[in-house]
Amino acid sequence: MTPDIVNDSQKQLKSGFVTLVGRPNVGKSTLMNALIGQKIAITSKKPQTTRNRIRTVYTCGEGQIVFLDTPGIHKAKNKLGSYMVDAAESTFSEVDVILWLVEPTDYIGAGERHIIEKLKNTETPVILVINKIDTVKKELLLGYIDAYRKELDFAEIVPVSALKKDGMQILIDCIMKYLPYGEPFYDEDTVTDQPVRQIAAELIREKALRCLEEEIPHGIAVTIEQMKFKKEIVNIEATIICEKDSHKGIIIGKQGAMLKKIGSLARKDIEKLVEKQVNLKLWVRVKKDWRDSDYLLKNFGYNPDDTE
DSSP: OHHHHHHHHTOOOEEEEEEEEESTTSSHHHHHHHHHTSOOSOOOSSSSOOOSOEEEEEEETTEEEEEEEOOOOOOOOSHHHHHHHHHHHGGGGTSSEEEEEEOSOSOOOHHHHHHHHHHHTOOSOEEEEEOOGGGSOGGGHHHHHHHHHTTSOOSEEEEOBTTTTBTHHHHHHHHHHTSOBOOOSSOTTOOBOOOHHHHHHHHHHHHHHHHSOTTSGGGOEEEEEEEEEOSSEEEEEEEEEESOHHHHHHHHOGGGHHHHHHHHHHHHHHHHHHTSEEEEEEEEEEOTTGGGOHHHHHHTTOOGGGGO
């Protein structure tokens, strides 16, 4: 009887890496936040919100999943766009499972076909995740599943609603099937390996994305100039980078109203992150055409070398 008890206590765990890929605005960051039960990746209704790979960790009794949230795969128009697409597509050969997110439709456009061609060249198991099922009638789902099933040999097809957190456990169980046995990469309390400064910068950018007009968000970046932790307060100085003088005026707003709004919204989320009171000071600076400058891209944390 003793050997059985020993074997049970030494249950083999599974551990592996999973990338989330798809076109812009299909809900990758929302899904990742829902899966780990905490907001790490920023979200907005505007496409190309995610610019870097974001790594988060899900740990349970069966093992550990390390998720890589990636930028949306799109037709790049500048060096930043090329960096973002490379950051996504380079994960295909680096992980144990690929989650490909699509919207609920039977129309497979040029963007999806580009991703299909890329996925045909990988031996990594691909799980098709049909997101946003809360927006369509259930009886239509079988048709959407059938349309995609004809295009690629998927390991699994899982309909979910990341917004409503519907289908999360089913998706976790499907992922676990394809992970190798092995010890966890991180301790069980780790949720992300992202530095606090980087998450804070992204939270500020998220609020700017949500508050600003359509043409401006793609041309902004956020840098943390200073972050000082004291006993009961965190002092943060950050700069919002934009490409045009006219954009700077819009970001600041009349009598500084827009900048105050962005700062107020960001401060609330950062306080939840650091669990302290936050004193946030925001500045706005113009760096023309920074999205096509290798030097500035690296300066703002978008380093092409990180995707190799």
